[in-house]
Amino acid sequence: MPEKVVIIGGGAAGPKTAAKLRRENKKIQIDLYTQEDIISYSACGLPYYIEDIIKDSKTLIVRTPADFEKENINIHLKQKCIKVDTDNKKVILEDLTSNHKYEVYYDILVLATGAIPIIPDIKGINLKNIFSLRTIEDGIKIKQKMRTSQNAVLLGGGYISIEVMEALVHNKLNVTLIEKNNQILKMFDEDFSQMITDYIIGHNIGKVNIFTNEEVIEFVGNENNEITKVITKSGKEIETDFVVLGTGVRPNTDFLAGSNIKLSINNSIKVNKTMGTSKTNVYAVGDCTDNFNLITNKETWLPMGSTANKEGRCAAINIAGGDCSFDGILNSTITKYFNYTISIIGISYKEALIQGFQPEFAIVTKRDKAGYMPDTGTVTLKLIVDKNTHNILGIQGIGEGDVNQRINTVIPAILEKTKLESFMNLDLPYSPPYSPAIDPVLNAAQIIYQKICN
């Protein structure tokens, strides 16, 4: 059993590792270092804080440093890890207040440094009121600025931009989203991306613009260096009070240069199923690690708070001498735009082609309850099946109805490589307030069966 565990990083995975490790073992020394001045908060909740559904940013904090200290876990705020020396089992840290550098020895090291925003190299990027959204401080700044603004520009068409768009539209701002690809939400097939775009535009006429195949080439400021407009490649000039960068994140692993800890896709840390790295006694968890995609059997990188929590838990069990295997992910994601659910699990049709599958698909649009019930909503589902193996590969789901229920039904089926023939007759519970007699997700399976088995 190790005597001293050092954890670097205070977002989700690091604190989870610390808390679980303490539950598993009361004696082990646990020291957690983070460059931020708070720990253990939900970054995923920031858009809802900006929207003002959540009034107080403190609500997003899961556990305070004091909570950890009570559990005899030592929390070191504003301490940045600048180097890892695995040969000598030590890390070099910098106190961000005093700039003092010092060494800390470990028996076991856990890297949980998360991800950091990618800042695009565009003229004027350093103007005031151009924000990333990663920390609570970012969220507070955006919310403050929003309250006195009328116009906003969102760069990039990922989930974060959709969530921030809801927040801003709800607060009566005019919002322009600019995406350089030919579709927003690039993990979706083009048809679904287009339906999502149409929904957003259709439900906020005059308030929202979405420009795809478009790039910002310059941010223009006023005499106070505050942004006033963006200029695009196609020549649009869009006035704005602020910009939120949704241009992606990357693993926060620059400090590992020279450490001989093996990196993987996107410079994420290569981990095995026990959350161990290429170096003995060094674990890595959360957004800074690579992920194993259980459908393609390839490395991928998909930073998610849920994965971070599971990985932290798993690493803690293993450090404490237990046996936990985190096998991989299914690329499961979900978000909402007001009452409209947007979700994809597994892989899209286009990705299935790229990965060498022979995909077939069905799209169904159905009511989510028995047709005669009041307050039904519609769900649109796209189920993807491999024609060779009949395995279910993925599902995309959108709509104001209960999409969530349907996509969840598919998840273990993708994991278990359930055959279409079995899935089609799956015994989903039926009652008129919950579904039609044949659930929409089974309808989709039946249609694919007709296509490929007849």
Next chain:
Amino acid sequence: MPEKVVIIGGGAAGPKTAAKLRRENKKIQIDLYTQEDIISYSACGLPYYIEDIIKDSKTLIVRTPADFEKENINIHLKQKCIKVDTDNKKVILEDLTSNHKYEVYYDILVLATGAIPIIPDIKGINLKNIFSLRTIEDGIKIKQKMRTSQNAVLLGGGYISIEVMEALVHNKLNVTLIEKNNQILKMFDEDFSQMITDYIIGHNIGKVNIFTNEEVIEFVGNENNEITKVITKSGKEIETDFVVLGTGVRPNTDFLAGSNIKLSINNSIKVNKTMGTSKTNVYAVGDCTDNFNLITNKETWLPMGSTANKEGRCAAINIAGGDCSFDGILNSTITKYFNYTISIIGISYKEALIQGFQPEFAIVTKRDKAGYMPDTGTVTLKLIVDKNTHNILGIQGIGEGDVNQRINTVIPAILEKTKLESFMNLDLPYSPPYSPAIDPVLNAAQIIYQKICN
């Protein structure tokens, strides 16, 4: 290819078989006989019609005889099948209007005669205003009577009684439910049954009584032979304006006596995975057939509209020369009491013991969204895992939160005998409006893992 298919029964499975068969084959002659004067309706919707959420009983009709005639399917109403002669490939029918008996020959026979209410042998059972609830006519009678009533008694504590209770409470009646067993909803474990009982009583104080371990020994009527009170074994005298019998149903198969078609549990018709019976050229679908339980690998009988639809579809594909296998069921059921979801999938802890498993369980009560989001609801889940194999055996779920999403996640896992270790780290999509970072159903799995793997 057969030339003439005769279908007996007009509820859900028979019409489904007819409609699907016509889509598969345009030429085959299809004749459907039913003893009722309507076909193709949703009996599951009747409680919501009584509640008056659905205003018009016609809304429950999926397809009219005219719809079928347009598809060149011959519908014969009020024709009762009284005998099947498989040696001579004919059925004996009776015209319920004229009482004329006649024979009809078939190439393929499909039995879809459904289930009929069990009428308990209690003194006074023939009094007026003692109703079963199986047909639309039953629903209309109960709704009419409800409108002028103040008190009602429900016999039996199954799903139907819970649904009718909602209907009556919503219409401001005082309702007493009487159940002879020691708990309502006997497929649930006692702890969950008790929580459900507590919820129902707690949310309708003064309007609802639930008496378990209690039996009605006499229905007492007035001079017009209308029921006025029930007398129970323990000596209670309960005044009531009407009674709804929720005392169960049985397969409608008495007419098969002497046919040599093999019967199964509860006198349901024994079917194989193609929906064929023991006699060549005779299929059976819907509530009149037995079911194969994929967890216990035993015959069971669980009449469900969803299963009926799948079986009808499957039989039609096979009759048309295709290849469809309906492998079995997972005992999936769900209902609601106002905003409170009640669901069980797979088998309970007590049933797992009876079936020779070595079950372990965990019960969790959690919020259904990230804790900091507004409008969270709670879900209470009981997950059952076999200690020997680590296979997931079942889940019970109740609560005002999104129970549905969680239980659906478990269904393919039960089908596929997913190990606890895999399920515990299942990649469920996470976003604060949809779940905590670790979903409650995964929490339950983690707790069982701690119990049996440490």
